[in-house]
Amino acid sequence: MIKLFLLLGSILGGLSVAGGAFASHALQERLSERSLEIFDLAARYQMYHALALLLVGILLSQSEIASPFFTASGIAFIIGVLLFSGSLYALSLSGIKILGAITPLGGVAFIAGWICLAIGVWGVK
Numbered sequence: 001m002i003k004l005f006l007l008l009g010s011i012l013g014g015l016s017v018a019g020g021a022f023a024s025h026a027l028q029e030r031l032s033e034r035s036l037e038i039f040d041l042a043a044r045y046q047m048y049h050a051l052a053l054l055l056v057g058i059l060l061s062q063s064e065i066a067s068p069f070f071t072a073s074g075i076a077f078i079i080g081v082l083l084f085s086g087s088l089y090a091l092s093l094s095g096i097k098i099l100g101a102i103t104p105l106g107g108v109a110f111i112a113g114w115i116c117l118a119i120g121v122w123g124v125k
Contacts, residue, residue: 002060005074009053012081016047019089035092042088049077049085049110056117069120076113080106 020043023036031039056074060066084106091099 001071001074002057005053005057005060008078009050009057011050012046012053013050016043016050019043019046031092035095038088038092042085042092045088045110046081046085049081049113052113052117053077059120065124067120067123069116069123073113073116073120076109076116080109080113082106083109 020040023031023039023043027036027039053074056070056077060070060074084103087099087102087106091097091103
């Protein structure tokens with residue numbers, strides 16, 4: 001899981017930067033201001049959680065403090081990015097409003113990830 005979290009954190013971080021650049025250049029004239037804001041929100045939350053995923057990978061690599069809560073946190077962050085950012089990207093590009101109903105599920109996954117991370121850190125001696 002360590003390698004997976006570090007690899008996905010790196011990839012998601014890079015894709016967040018690429019997506020942000022794509023939106024500010026290629027999509028500037030094609031999307032409404034609101035759709036661009038939604039796209040930007042998706043990219044920002046993706047970056048935040050890519051960095052969090054890197055942190056989880058680093059914490060797991062320290063065998064003396066590794067916790068199953070760190071693993072749960074990383075999985076929740078990945079699910080959160082897929083549901084939260086993924087649904088917002090799709091919403092901003094397609095305009096299909098029902099996709100916004102998926103977004104809160106991603107938010108719940110993010111919150112669960114942060115709670116698991118906190119529990120794992122609390123248990124560190």
